[in-house]
Amino acid sequence: MRDANQYGAAGVSGAGGTRSAAASNDKLHVLHSWSAHGALDPLVVTGAEGVHFSDESGRRWLDFSSQLVNVNVGHQHPKLIAAIKAQAEKLCTVAPYHANEATSEAARLIAEVAPGDLNRVFFTNGGAEAIENAIRMARLHTGRHKVLTAYRSYHGATAGAITATGDPRRWASEPGAPGFARFWGPYPYRSAFHSSDAQEECARALSHLADTIMVEGAKGIAAIVLEPVVGSSGILVPPDGYLQGVRALCDAHGIMLIADEVMAGFGRCGEWFAIDHWRVVPDLITFAKGVNSGYVPLGGVIMSDAISASFESRAYPGGLTYAGHPLACAAAVACIGIYREQGTIGHARRLGEEVFKPALQAMRDDRHPSVGDVRGLGAFWAIELVRDRATREPLVPFNAAGADNAPMVEFANACKRQGLWPFVVGNRVHVVPPLIIDEQTLRDGLAIIDEALDVADRYCVG
Numbered sequence: 026m027r028d029a030n031q032y033g034a035a036g037v038s039g040a041g042g043t044r045s046a047a048a049s050n051d052k053l054h055v056l057h058s059w060s061a062h063g064a065l066d067p068l069v070v071t072g073a074e075g076v077h078f079s080d081e082s083g084r085r086w087l088d089f090s091s092q093l094v095n096v097n098v099g100h101q102h103p104k105l106i107a108a109i110k111a112q113a114e115k116l117c118t119v120a121p122y123h124a125n126e127a128t129s130e131a132a133r134l135i136a137e138v139a140p141g142d143l144n145r146v147f148f149t150n151g152g153a154e155a156i157e158n159a160i161r162m163a164r165l166h167t168g169r170h171k172v173l174t175a176y177r178s179y180h181g182a183t184a185g186a187i188t189a190t191g192d193p194r195r196w197a198s199e200p201g202a203p204g205f206a207r208f209w210g211p212y213p214y215r216s217a218f219h220s221s222d223a224q225e226e227c228a229r230a231l232s233h234l235a236d237t238i239m240v241e242g243a244k245g246i247a248a249i250v251l252e253p254v255v256g257s258s259g260i261l262v263p264p265d266g267y268l269q270g271v272r273a274l275c276d277a278h279g280i281m282l283i284a285d286e287v288m289a290g291f292g293r294c295g296e297w298f299a300i301d302h303w304r305v306v307p308d309l310i311t312f313a314k315g316v317n318s319g320y321v322p323l324g325g326v327i328m329s330d331a332i333s334a335s336f337e338s339r340a341y342p343g344g345l346t347y348a349g350h351p352l353a354c355a356a357a358v359a360c361i362g363i364y365r366e367q368g369t370i371g372h373a374r375r376l377g378e379e380v381f382k383p384a385l386q387a388m389r390d391d392r393h394p395s396v397g398d399v400r401g402l403g404a405f406w407a408i409e410l411v412r413d414r415a416t417r418e419p420l421v422p423f424n425a426a427g428a429d430n431a432p433m434v435e436f437a438n439a440c441k442r443q444g445l446w447p448f449v450v451g452n453r454v455h456v457v458p459p460l461i462i463d464e465q466t467l468r469d470g471l472a473i474i475d476e477a478l479d480v481a482d483r484y485c486v487g
Contacts, residue, residue, distance in 0.1 A: 045069060045081055047069045047081065048066075048067075048069050048081075051067060051069070052066075058182075059194070068080050069081040072101075073088075073100030073101055074099075074100055074101050075099045075100060075101075075459070075461070076088055076099055076100070076458055076459045076461065076462045076466060077100070078100055078446075084444070085444065086441075086444055086445070086446045087444055087445045087446065087458075087466070087469070087470050087473075088100070088446050088458060088459065089440075089445050089446060089447055089448065089456060089457065089458045089470050089474075090446055090447065090448035090455075090457060090458075091448075091457050091458060091459050092319065093314070093319075094256065094257075094288050094293065094314060094405075094448070094455070094457045095288075095313075095314035095315060095318060095319035096318050096319055096459050097291060097292055097293065097314070097315040097318045097360075097364075097369070097459060097460045097461075098318045098360055098363050098364070098367075098369065098459065098460065098461055099318075099459040099461045099462075100459075102318070102363060104359055104362070104363055105317070105318065105320055105356055105359045105360055105363065106320075107359075108355045108356060108358065108359035109320060109321065109352055109355060109356050109359075111355070112127055112351055112352050112355035112356075113352060115351075116351050117351065117352060118347075118350060118351060118352070119351060120346075121148075121344060121345065121346070121347075121348040121349050125349075125351050125354075127351045127352075127354040127355040127358060128148065128349035128350075128351060128354040130354070130358050131146075131148075131349075131354035131355075131357040131358050131361075132145075132146040132148070132349075132354075134357070134358060134361045135312070135316065135325070135327060135357070135361070136327065138297040138298075138361070139297075139298070139310060139327045140298065140300065140301055140304075140305075140306045140307075141306030141329065142306075142329050142330045142331075143306070143307075143309075143310060143327040143328060143329050144327075144329075144330055144333065145327070145328050145330075145333040146325050146326070146327050146328075147162075147325055147326045147328065147341070147343075147348075148323065148324070148325040148345075148348045148349035148350075148353075148354070149313075149323075149324040149325050149326070149345060149348060150322045150323070150324060150345055150347055150348070150350075150353075151181075151313050151322055151323070151324040152180075152181055152186075152285075152287035152288075152311060152312070152313035152314065152324045153180070153181025153182055153183040153186040153187075153324075154181075154183065154186075154324055154345065155181075155287065155311035155312065155313060155324040155325055155326050156180045156181050156183075156185065156186040156189060156250070156283075156285060156287075156311050157181075157183055157184075157185045157186055158326050158343055159248075159250070159283045159309045159311050159326045159328075160172055160185055160189070160247075160248060160250065160283070161342075161343055162309060162326065162328060162332055162335075162341070163247045163248035163281040163283060163308070163309065163332075164247045164248070165335060165336075165341075165342075166247075166281065166331070166332045166335045167247045167248075167279065167280075167281060169244070169245050169246055169247035170204045170245060170247060171204050171205070171206060171241060171242070171245045171246045171247060172189065172204055172205050172206075172246070172247055172248050172249075172250060173205075173206050173207070173208055173234075173237065173238070173241065173246060173248070173249045173250070174189045174190070174191055174205060174206075174207055174208075174249075174250045174251070175191050175207065175208060175209070175210040175251055175252075175255070176191035176192075176207050176208070176209055176210070177191055177192065177209075177210055177212065177255055177258040177259055177261060178190055178191040178192065178210075178250075178251065178252055178255060178258055178285075179191075179192050179194060179252075179256065179257045179258055180250065180252075180285055180287075181287075182194070182198075184198075184201070184202055185201075185202045187201060188201030188202040188205050189205060189250055191207055191258070192257075192258045193423075193424045206237065206241050208233060208234050208237040209230065209233060210230060210251065210255065210261065210263070210267075211223075211226045211227060211230040211261070211263050211264055211267050212226075212259070212261050213226045213264065214397065214398040214400075214409065214417070215417065216229075217233075218230060218233065223264040223265075224264065224266075226264055227263070227264035227265070227266045227267045227270070230264075230267060231267065231270040231271070231274070234249075234270075234271065234274060235274055238274060238278060238280070243278040243279075243280070244278075246278065246280050247280070247281060248280060248281040248282070248283050248308075248309075249271060249274075249275060249280055249281075249282055249283065250283040250285060251271065251282075251283070251284065251285065252284075252285045252286075252288070252289060252299075253268060253284050253285075253286065253289060253294075253298070253299040253300040253302075253303070253305075254289040254294055254299045254402060254405060256287075256288035256289055256405075257288065257450055257455070259407060259409075259451075259453065260400060260401055260405055260406060260407035260453075260455055261400070262400050262401065262402055263303075265303070268300060268303045268305045269303060269305055271305075272305050272306075272307075275308075281308040281309060281332070282307040282308050282309075283307060283308065283309045283310075283311065284298070284299075284300045284307040284309070284310045284311070285311050286298045286299060286300065286310050286311060286312050287311055287312060287313045287314055287324065288314055289405060290310070290312050290314070290315055290316075291312065291314070291315030291316055291360075291364070292315060292364055292369055292370040292373050292403070292404075292460050293315055293373065293403055293404060293405045293457075293460065294373075294377075294402040294403040294404075294405050295370060295371075295373045295374030295375075295377050295402055295403030295404070296370065296374070296403070297370060298310060298312075299402070299405075302402060308328070308329045308331070308332060309326055309327065309328050309329070309332065310326070310327040311324070311325070311326055312324060312325055312326075312327065313325070315360075316357045316360065316361075317353060317356035317357040317359070317360040318356075318360050320356045320360075321350065321352045321353035321356045322347075322350075322353060323350065323353035323354065323356070323357055367461065369460050369461060370460075372460065372461070373403040373404040373460040374403055376403070376404055376462070376464065376467060377401065377402055377403040377404060377405075377406075379464075380464055380467055380468065380471075381401060381404065381406050381456065381467075381471075382399075382401070382406075384468070384471045384475075385399040385401075385406060385408060385456070385471070386399055388408070388474075388475055388478060389408075392475065392478075393475075393478045393479075393481070393482055394414060394482055394485045395410050395411060395412075395420060395478060395481035395482045395484065395485050396408055396409070396410065396411075396478065396481075397409045397410065397411035397414055397417055401456070403460075404457065404458060404459075404460050404462070405455075405457060406455070406456040406457070407453050407454070407455050407456070408453060408454045408456065408474070408478075409452060409453050410432075410433075410436070410452050410453065410454070410478075410481050411452070411485075412484055412485055412486050413485065413486050414485075419451070419452035420432050420433065420452045420481055420484055421433050421451070421452050423451070424451075425451070425452075432480070432481060432484045433449050433451075433452065435480050436449065436454065436477055436478070436480050436481050437449045437454075439476070439477035439479075439480045440473055440474060440477045443473040443476070443477070444473075445470055445473045445474070447474070454474065456471070456474065458470060
């Protein structure tokens with residue numbers, strides 16, 4: 026389906042050399058996600074600190090992937106580790122039908138930073154389970170069954186979440202769960218609507234969504250699920266007015282708006298939630314990753330008071346053994362505290378405007394013909410690579426694999442030779458370091474990417 030380790034490091038192999046026990050056991054016994062194990066030679070990671078991690082050879086890597094865009098406060102943050110240790114000494118685990126201090130405090134803090142009247146939290150173990158439950162809640166609340174999702178999207182790999190997903194990762198799991206239909210979201214650089222600018226793209230994308238609602242039958246649609254800023258399918262920042270327009274369409278037809286903030290939330294876009302950038306309030310928010318920087322698995326759904334009321338006198342028919350796990354929730358409490366104490370979210374916003382944006386635009390405008398587009402918010406940016414700027418032909422074909430993907434593998438290897446671990450997917454490099462990165466280290470990493478882009482330039486034909 027895809028090259029080994031395609032989502033994150035473009036199939037780049039590990040350090041090589043003499044195989045350690047960890048590497049040997051991994052090769053014999055571990056099946057890695059999204060990978061053909063015969064082709065995979067993963068790096069054996071032995072430690073990490075701040076914005077770096079280390080492998081078993083002792084090499085230190087600058088983590089420009091935040092692993093899977095989740096280590097927002099960096100690796101091994103002492104306050105986060107201390108909170109997990111303290112909770113482990115007090116209460117490691119408890120059934121989800123009990124209450125406990127860590128879980129209730131995490132819920133309170135999450136509701137406190139959520140927009141509007143989203144005041145109740147249902148905890149899960151990760152983002153895919155959050156999507157599953159948000160869809161179930163929307164269906165139960167509305168009494169409808171159909172769900173609309175975007176083609177350029179990723180929502181997780183469980184049965185319902187992978188069906189909701191628009192990108193090629195769903196193909197191998199088809200046929201999927203029933204009741205899903207898709208639409209095209211805005212993408213000014215590669216407009217499905219032949220738009221000439223962002224304003225026209227916004228208007229035409231909303232018109233297309235309105236038509237999709239009409240032909241799918243508005244009275245049967247429970248929810249529209251979207252990433253306010255599309256994540257692994259492109260880091261696509263919607264034009265101003267688009268999310269407001271989606272909210273208006275949902276209100277007009279009684280459709281629930283589910284904001285998938287698993288990747289874009291908790292500071293990644295310079296706001297608590299990406300959707301806050303447009304001051305839009307959804308009915309449900311799904312979260313994971315940045316809520317506790319991935320130190321212990323945690324996800325969840327934040328719901329409006331109206332949806333919460335649906336389960337005031339009737340049981341919600343869903344749950345997980347480890348939902349609201351005390352260790353995970355204690356990590357969330359500490360992580361939200363770190364965001365506040367260190368001004369992490371404002372720091373990410375400032376870096377976006379003052380460092381990421383001008384540096385990446387200079388790569389596009391002044392130095393690299395292979396850079397077709399740059400876009401992002403906060404510490405969430407994409408560089409889209411092309412062979413020809415005039416035609417916008419991608420550097421590698423859509424869903425490229427094997428030899429077709431060689432230019433992106435070469436680019437990733439060029440970054441790795443300089444000690445930077447990139448996040449490469451499709452014809453793009455996603456520039457997504459931990460939010461705590463200091464300005465000089467960020468500039469150093471961007472300089473490595475700048476140099477590595479010379480590799481991509483060699484493939485340009487126009």
